[in-house]
Amino acid sequence: MKDFAPLKDWWTVAELAEARLPDLPATRQGIEAVAKSQDWRAQPGRARRRQARGGGWEYHWRLLPVRTQRQLLAEAGQVEEVAAPGADRAERWRWFEALPEATKKVAADRLAVLREIESLTPVSTKYLAVAMVANRIGKSERTIWNWFGLVEGVDPADWLPYLAPRHRAGANAAPKAEAAKDFYHWLLADFLRLEAPSFRSCYRRVLRLCEHHGVAPLTERTAKRWLDREVPRVRQVFLREGERGLMKCFPPQIRDRSGLSALEGVNADCHKIDVFVTWPGFDKPIRPQIVAFQDLYSGKILSWRVDVDPNKVAVMSAFKDLLQNWGIPQHCLFDNGHEFANKWLTGGAPTRFRFKVREEEPLGVLALLGVKIHWATPGHGQAKPIERAFLDLASDVAKDPRFAGAYVGHKPDAKPENYMSRAVELEDFLAVVAEGIAEHNARQGRLSATAEGRSFDETFAESYARAPVRKATDEQLRLCLMAQQVCKLHKTHGRMTLHKNGYWSDWMNELAGQTVVARFNPEDLHAGAYIYSLAGEFLGYAECQEKSEFFDLASAQAAAKERSRHLKAQRRAAKELRPVSVGGLARELDKLPKRAEAQVDAKVVKLANLEEIRRLEQRQKGPLIARPMATPQTTPEQEAQLLDFAESFGTRKAELEPAQENARDRFFRAREIEARSEAGEPVGREEAAWYRRYSETPEYRSNLTIFDRFGADSIR
Template sequence: MPSALPNPDRWYTAAELAAMRLPDIPGTKQGINAAASRQSWPSRPRQGRGGGREYPVSALPPAARAALARREMAVEAPPPAVVAAERGQRDPADMRDATRSCMDARAALCGEVDRLRLEYGLSERQAAQALVDQARAGQMPAHLARMVPAANARRGTSGSRVLSLRSVQRWLAARAAGDVTALAPAEETPREAPAWAFPLMKLYARPQKPSLAACLEWWPQDAPVAAPSYDQARRFIGSLGAIAKHRGRVGPRDLKRFRALALRSFDHLLPGDVYTSDGHRHDREVAHPLDPSRPKRPEIISVLDVSTRAWVGWSAWMDEAEWLVAAALRTAVVGAGIPAIWYVDNGCGFKNRAHNDPVTGLMARLGITIRHSIPYNSQARGVIERFHQTGLIAPARQATAYVGHDMDQEARQLAFKAGRKDIKTYGHSPIIQPWDAFLTWVEDCRARYNNRPHSSLPRIRDPETGKMRHRTPAEQWVALLPSADDLGVVPPRLSEAEARDLFRPHEIRTVRRAWVQLGGRKYFSQTLDDLDMHGREVRVEYDPRDMGRVWIRDLDGRLVCEAAENGNVRPYFNDDDVQEARARRATAQDAMALRDESAAPVLLAEPAPPAPRALTADEAAAKERLAAEMAAPPKRDETPKERWWRAHQTLEAHAAGRPVDAEALRWARGYSQTPEYRSHEAALEEWGADIFLSGLSGGQVSA
């Protein structure tokens, strides 16, 4: 027999030998262990759970070995205890991966038993025992040895478990009773929710989003069900699905983030079929075009073509209004064409009478079909929402004065204060973006976006690098335009002149001497003077992207004229006159440089200085006194205590009848009414003259 067969000296535990009821050995586990110890049977540690010792067949008495050999040679059916119960047919597709792997491993091991039976003429039990002995001796082929842990279907990663004869016999019996699916272990049935699950979810599923610790702390003391431990509650919440876990903690709108998502296909659309638009508050402060001292974050209205993702138009102002949306649509219809469908939200800038009126509305005049998205369903307009991140927010984040919601709050506040301080001091600030620079920045962002590969567009091979990449929106527009031309659905374009009467914001202003003022800008037209419109109110229409001119209409909407900024500004003097005067001045300077000043006649002689006058006696005495006062050292300032003492002595001398200077007496009487004098008098009474007057010089005290 080849060496691959197991060693005939097999090993059994005391419990297995006791169950066999062999002759000449005890019939209990304890008796067999005692006999083995008494007779010094060889043994080895048993592998697997439970431990214990195993004994070889060669250690048994001869009668026991013979009986065991007869049993093994006889072809017996497996004992009923090891025959698995018949299972119904199971579909492997419904099994878990672990269950399917266990079934396959058991089937492979049973197939190895069949091979041993056929190759060596063994009984089923002998072949099964040979397989078990191979596994215990480590002589099993590597591919079968790797299947043993999966076939055992036991948890743990130690890999110390091996096959047992009973397990192999049970698998063989299960396969004989059914098919290969009978080898699959029974899967765990879903456990019922614990009794405390419903009260826990009532506390947990609240919009305040309490923590698990708070829910357990709020558990009622008189509740019919005891509160679970924190770990039990944590494991239960973790086992829930996303919707069940968040229901009640978030509203139906936020719950959409966890529900099924329907993707929209735009492969059937052509350029100009659908335009979508939305507003975005710029993440940087910009100087107001009409009043630069009032910076603000403007609203940017962008228009995108859905089929190509091209950014076809935009407008910007300080608020989202109907005229601002109309201005964005004007740039789109002039630059790209009139759309068939205008897909926007329900904001006041998009849903209003000026746009939607069936007769006079803007959409009716252009033949555009307007479609509004469902309120609070921004997922349906992900094209424009995602565009804001790439087209506007990402470029704005590069600026130092970025004020988006993800900007550091402290840095944002410092930039705000610095900008306001600069405006107050200088009238402008490098932090505040000028309006014209802002318009240029948006147009640059539009150019970069339209020429940047877009992940939702088809992939092509780059003609320069040879690498695969996505198409840019501009390339997609050019690629799809011939298809639209073949079908005759190329979006028609409006000329600039046709579009002007459709879209233009306006302000009411009063004409002053043929001038109108809009913010800090002034506009002039001679037509206003010719029509004698001084003092009349007019409607001044303007283009936020071109503030160099305005269109003036009367209050009934009739066009009066087009006025230019600073249209009647004249130079203070003509350039020719100024140049001629400059040349004349230069000629005179050259002539003066060549002239001999010594030969020039004296037109007016300078008068001789007067002789000094002699001082009188009084003037000489006053001069001497002034010199003496200036030469004397400066007087030391009088302290409050010295000032009080001088007034005190003056008043005492007057009370005693001694002569006192009238001016000094008047000052002392006035000073005696002050809090300073009264406080010193109170201190003199409290401390006495010896202590209180110790700080004064001797001369002052004796005086």
């Protein structure tokens, strides 16, 4: 193993000349000249007078050139790197990267001079090389030796940042002002909040707190620089503007549409047009809403509708125009508004943000057509390409000369001077909008990746001619014309009630009481309804049964004729269903062998008429036939009802005398009124009112049940 000599820290001129180290002269005179030119003795802590005999000066090895230092370290067996003066290597390069270009050029020029001198050293002395280069560039030798001093002990690969002008170096910067921690905490708490106060107002409030608590603050400008240095801008935006503000810090996603084809995907949205329009049925002019479907590949607006506000009827009508004119898209990108998330269109979509998704929810039109639904990020306009088309409509269509005086401005504080001076008629408005959309589609020079200078019409037509487009059938178009609603059919006859209209056909008897989906035209409720199962299966068509006038004989005759037709149809079906008649079945039973007759006691007693029964009962003070029968038990609520019934006639239960009317008398009294009413005999007003009240009591209903089952003698 090689023995290493200890590193010698201090060297005399004679020792340096004798050692013959690299980058140093080999004579005492040469080394003294280097020490004088580089002013070694002026370096504090690096030069000292020699204490031994003869005196003189000693120099620290850190003053020597870099290659000399490395050789001394290698001979001493030390592998540490030569320490760099000032900031460390990574920090110095970061600092240099932030310097202006002019300062970087100064450092680069200095480096070029030092590299040139280093290249001349092998064929000449360094002193002669410095003198030659200094004379050529017009600099003093002292200046060039100072540049060498800047990179002393630094790896040649890192010379560039150390050669930058010293007045830019971080080591020479003034000490930073400091304040108490409370000042920083108060300032962050006040400034970084969603109310987004100004920094000046926050600083004034914090300054009052510092004065009250005796805390040393920073100046306003220093505090602002400290906050910007310690808190990144993105974090400031998030804490002061929330998630919506944070989204602005990220550039919009660049989506490539070149891989799509015409009608492969569409997107839709609503836009309020900045024009006052006279709308039928409204006292004041309104700003209409337009709902439009745009092709994602080409950017062409394929269909649109205008209404007073965003609603599902307008969306369904615009989508129906899209299907009828162009075909069925494969994908739909929607805004998350209620008008698009409605169950008529997107029912059954599991990713809908609005409305609760239920298992029994009927499938919407898109699910039935096999269209995949995509939802744009709520509140994020960059996610919907159609917003760019609406920008053109707001600029071109809304400011059309034919709308002069009706334009309202794109925001409340941008109203024109002639605001609300006129309103446009609806027909004129629709004509200008249609013209503007046609011009928007036909305009040449579109710069999108798919248009490449062509119009949206040409881009769409070129791809549409070769794209596999699914055409909509009449049944599919009918689905788009129809709104849908879940209804329950009547439990006996199966009629469906929808928006106060009745819908019925004879086949609906088979589905009485079931839950179905009704699809109907919301603009014509009397056009009938198409009935579907919850799974989307078509069941049949139901006509609308319109209400008729009370004394409308024609409607009554038509209804009676319809019932007669239905009755005959049922009779024919019953006859076909029963090949053997009831009479034929009875004759077959009569042909069976007779069984031995058994002695049968009479079970039916012929009763006299009602008046005779009452007279006999009054004579005997009891029922004609004494038979142990179960007396119906009454609940406390029934007792209270009977008591109220008795009170209505001015008597109380406790005051009733045995000779007065009992439960049996009241029941047969009610039966007598019924008999007279059925026979057409007159019934008094008092009797009719009493009968209506009594017929609703539990006493009457229970006695009527006993009477029907066991006869009059069972009533107590």
